[in-house]
Structure formats: C-alpha cells, structure tokens
Amino acid sequence: MKVVAFLLAVVFFVVAVLYVAGLMQFGAATPGRHVKHAVLFAILGALSLVWMRFGAGPERAR
Amino acid sequence: MTWFQAMLLAVLQGASELFPVSSLGHTVLVPALLRWHVDRTDPTFLAFVVALHLGTALALVAFYADDWARIVRALVASVVRGKLSDDPCEKLGWLLVVGTIPVALLGVFFQEPVRRFFGSSAIVSCFLIVNAFIMFAGEALRRRASGSRELDRLTWSDAVKVGCSQGAALLPGISRSGSSIVAGLLLGLRHDDAARYSFLLATPVILAASVLEIPKLFEPAAHAALAQSAAGCVLAGVTAYASVAFLTRWFHSHDLRPFGWYCLIFGSSCLALALAKVIS
Secondary structure (H helix, E strand, O other), X not given: OHXXXXXXXXXXXXXXXXXXXXXXXXXXOOOOOOHHHHHHHHHXXXXXXXXHHOXXXXXXXX | OOHHHHHHHHHHHHHHOOOOOOHHXXXXXXXXXXXXXXXXXXXXXXXXXXXXXXXXXXXXXXXOHHHHHHHHHHHHHHHHHOOEOOOHHHHHHHHHHHHHHHHHHHHHHHHHHHHHHOOOHHHHHHHHHHHHHHHHHHHHHHHHOOOOOOHHHOOXXXXXXXXXXXXXXXXXXXXXXXXXXXXXXXXXXXXXXXHHHHHHHHHHHHHHHHHHHHHHHHOHHHHHHHHHHHHHHHHHHHHHHHHHHHHHHHHHHOOOHHHHHHHHHHHHHHHHHHHOOOOO
16 A cells, blocks of 8 residues: 555646646646646645555554 | 725624635625625735635634644654554544545635636525525434544544535535534534534635635735735634634534524525525
8 A cells, every 4th residue: 555655646746746837737727827736736745645654554553 | 895895794704704604605695785896806806805714714723723733743743653643633633634635626626617607696595595404404413313422533434524515615605614514413523523623624724725825915906905905814813713712612502503594594585685686
C-alpha cells in the first residue's frame, strides 16, 4: 500500500502543476490557470505522503 | 451597495452561515424580498463576499481556538511519529481531514456550475423547503435510533459520509451545517457533538475558500468598497461568533426542528411570492 500511496502522491502533484500552469482545464468554469484546483490537488498529494508515512495501514502506536 | 445594505448582508451571512438555514439561500432571497438590485458578478460585491466569509471563518477559529490548538498539535505529533495513537484529539483531527476531502472536491469542481444553474428565487425557495424536510427527517430517524456514540468513535467512512453531506450545501437553500448535523445524528451522535463536529468541519472549508479568494479584495475594482469589506468582515465575524456560541448551548438541550419550521415557513412564503412574480 505504501507504493500506491506514493504513486497517488506523484499523480496528485503532477495534476496540481498542470492546473496551475493552465495546461489542465478539467472541471474548470473558465480557461486559464486554476489555483484552487492546484491547491486542492497539492493538498491531496501531501495527504498521500502522510498516508505513506503511516505505512498505508491502520497500525497504532503503543 | 449602500452601507446599510452591506452591514445587513454581513449580519445575515454571519448568522445564517452557522444556523442551519442556508446562508446562500438567504443572501439570494433577502435582497430579492427587499428589492435590492445586487449584481453578484460585480468585482466589488465578490470582494465583499470574500470578506464576509473570512470574518465568519476567523470567528469559528477563535471560538474553537483551544480545540484547534490541541487538534493541530495531535496531528503534527502523529505525522512525526508515523503512527496513529488513541488520542481522541488526533482521531478527531484525522476525521476532520478525511471529512473535508469530499466537500473540497465537490466545491472546487461543482460550485460554480451548480450556483449558476440554481440561482432563481423560486428554486432557492424550493431547496429551503427541502432543507426543512431534511432536518425533520433527520430528527425523526434519530429519535427512532437507540443509544448514542461519542465523536471519537466515528469511523473513517462515517467521516466521508458527513463530508459528502456537506456537499449538498452547494445547492442554494440547503444548509451546510444542517446537512452535516443531520448526517452526524444519523450516525448516532448526540445533537451537541453533531453540531460541534459540523462547525469544526466547516472551518477549514470556509477558511480555505476565503483565503484563496483574498486577492479579489485587492483588485483595483474592489478598492471602492474596501472600507465596507473591512467593516463587513468584522460584523460578520462578531455575528458568527455570537451564533456559534448560541448554537453550541442550544444543541445541549434542543434539536433542529425549530430551524426546520423556520425554513418551511420562510421557503414556502418566498416560493409563493416567486410564483406570483412578486420577487424574481
């Protein structure tokens, strides 16, 4: 699951870059750069990295 | 927009964002009832709305400052540790993170098209009536259920469900706090816990949405209303703080039904006026 989390993080960061560069328009009302979309996907990327750090599982500290 | 209109809208936003009566619905219907000609696409008005949301979000952060400090500390500690612990604040923090993802996705992708499509007074009134029945149904189903559970006993899928329920508030007339409190009740939470979770869950969404729009406040076209925006931000914040203080006390011993009746009566009245072409 760590690999899945890492791959998801990479995909989300790439999508964020594409939105902020204005190269991706999916789900956007107007053409151009989409900072909101980029921030959202950057946050999802960061959360995927956190998931990877947690070992991609529900293990608990003792 | 006159100063009186601006300050009335600020009070309306601060109160109705947290009361389960739909702030968006009220900011469409009240100006229509008062025959104000508010241009919602005007940069001045958009900047003003950003300021109101910022004030509301800051009020929520201030009201739950101690909770947020504990939650953020617990989240950072868990990331550093790389493992989850049994700390209730940490569990609550991750539930809020998981619950925020669906509404953030729905908001970013669907907010603008949905609001363009459902902007008329008649449709907003209908959704306000639907909002009333959501609250009545939530209360009826909650009373049938036996027992209750604590906030930190929610599961990750429960967090997603409550988060998705907030997405219904993209429809003008459906309340964000109403739908998420009902979702919490249906998952077995008590009214006070469901309301607290709803307000905590709303904070990052409202704060992020307003922070991302802050540049609109400094656009040249918005400079004319900078003083109104600043005053509106403060007034909306004070009203939101008073509202959340009132509602957290209210839900210790009361339920959603009075708000349901209000939405039903106000929504029906506005629908009648819209169908009679008195308001548009």
